[in-house]
Amino acid sequence: MAGRDRVVNLLRQLERAACRCPAHSQTYHQVSAHGSGSRTTDYAFEMASSNIRYGEGVTTEIGMDLRNLGARNVCLMTDRTVSRLPPLTAVLDSLAKHDVTFRCYDRVRVEPTNSSFRDAIDFAKRGDFDAYVAVGGGSVIDTCKAANLYACHPEADFLDFVNAPIGKGQPVTQTLKPLIAVPTTAGTGSETTGVAIFDYEPLKAKTGIASRALRPTLGMVDPLHTLHMPERVAANSGFDVLCHALESYTALPYSQRQPCPTNPINRPAYQGSNPISDVWSRHALHVVAKYMKRAVRDPGDVEARSSMHLASVFAGIGFGNAGVHLCHGMSYPIAGNVKIFRAKDYDVDHPIVPHGLSVVLTSPAVFAFTGPMCPERHLEAAQILGADVRRVKRKDAGSVLADTLRDILQDLQVEDGLGAIGYTQADIPALVKGTIPQERVTKLAPRTHTEDDLAQLFEASLKLY
Known part of the structure; x- marks a missing residue:
């Protein structure tokens, strides 16, 4: 009985911790349907991850x-x-x-x-x-x-x-x-x-x-392997961790994702935010906040590099089950349409916008846009990343997280928006066109969006500072 009591207590804690904002307002225990064709949204989520072995x-x-x-x-x-x-x-x-x-x-x-x-x-x-x-x-x-x-x-x-x-x-x-x-x-x-x-x-x-x-x-x-990453590789890799955690934590809840699969084999790997993924994503944010800048600035900082290696795993488990949304969906055409930009510290023979850079450059605009849908989660993320949110109003949650992200990017000397990597206003239609097919991830955004919305997000990302 003692074991059962602990389980019941844990479930009650998860329920109390559930976000009450509009995009995450459905409590996870109330759905009683079981995969019937009458449901339009899913009623279950599945947790899956590789076995992980960690150690120097x-x-x-x-x-x-x-x-x-x-x-x-x-x-x-x-x-x-x-x-x-x-x-x-x-x-x-x-x-x-x-x-x-x-x-x-x-x-x-x-x-x-x-x-x-x-x-x-x-x-x-x-x-x-x-x-x-x-x-x-x-x-x-x-x-x-x-x-x-x-x-x-x-x-x-x-x-x-x-x-x-x-x-x-x-x-x-x-x-x-x-x-x-x-x-x-x-x-x-x-x-x-x-x-x-x-x-x-x-x-x-x-x-x-x-x-x-x-x-x-x-x-x-093996954390010893990350000691060989050059500075900008460490930075861009870290930005991928940051956005994995932020996007999965603010993704549409699994119980609001459509359609409800008629067979579990059709349930997608990216299911929407859920109580288990939330734990991993939130913890990854804490590690990024504490160690990322140290890991970028000092390749010999074994503690910081090792911690970011684990943060990558934590965020991977989180987003690997919850999914990502607009930052990643918009990043794909940014990387795919690269013209002449060649990122520093990458030993390649072709133009390249590294994945983490292509993702993070739109993050201030994206989270300013999604903030109204789950302000509590945006405020919590901003607080974890160092912002003072004690007097911030819910309606300003997205803007505060956006400003927090800009401060981090500027502190780590990230290129000043899409304009700094070769894009102009004239490229926006092609970038929007390249985002449209990314519905696997964009449909998990907590806020619905149109092509005009995407165009405005790209425009807002041309210059960051």
Whole structure:
């Protein structure tokens, strides 16, 4: 009985903690329908995440893990920059020590495209691999997920699993091969999620594949690997963590998301905010507030870099189940339409707006826009990030969070809006057009929006300071 009493008490605490603002006003226990076709909104959420192992030097165990899995032919994926760094050396040493047979693919493109995905998929199909290892940032991990998926579905067309409306969005029904992800950046949280993002070149916008089946078997989070991130890589990775946490915490509640699935296999990975994801997202914000600036400014600050690595995991678990919304949806055409901008500290041979930068540049405008729908959550986020909200009115919640974000961006010397990375007023129609297909995430915004609203948000993001 004591155990039951503790459970009942915890549920009551969750109910009392639930946000009472308009976008989050439905208490989570009141829905009694059970997946019937009569409901238009969902009544349940599902919590899913990869297994996570964390610790300094934990990468030395990867050879043993592969032996324990019975892997006989392993696909090791990385990119050319990481291939020259200690994290890959640590993996190779462990594979050699435990006599693991592998083949290495090091052609992963930073900010992958449909073409680079296909190249990696072809490599995987030819290799007949029984396990995968991804060593790198989100680009490497996402590419490895896609290679695993299509190698296990050799007859599938590339667009079969790509998110609708760009692709067919078909559910994944086959069990994939084991995949161990070794993240070397502290941002994407890809080691925790079933999402793989890429630039779809015909539309000049990002899209992706989202299925719980893509989740890595194990995320091996070794904080020593983040010590090799240059300053701007650390900053942009951290901005991704920040926006993951903010967007998932302010997303439309799962009980207001439409449609209600007629079969649980059709329940999306991005379900809307929910009591469990809220815990992870809120905690990630606290860690970002305490450690992000230190992690950017001092690559030797092991405590700060390690903490941001964990924050990436926390936020990944949060958004991997709740989802993100407008900052991410609008970021995809920002990255996809890049002209000549090349971000500092990125060793690439092509123009690039790093993902975290493309996401955070619209964040002040976005949260000023969404603030009226759940002001308590916007005020709480602003307070966690350092704002004094004691005398702030609910109607000003979005503006206060927006100003708080601007202060953080200016303090970390982020480019002054979309104008500073090559966009002008004339580009706004193309940016709006590239956002429209991103309904997988934009429909989770707590405030409904039109194309005119999106245009105004892009315009407000041309200059930040």
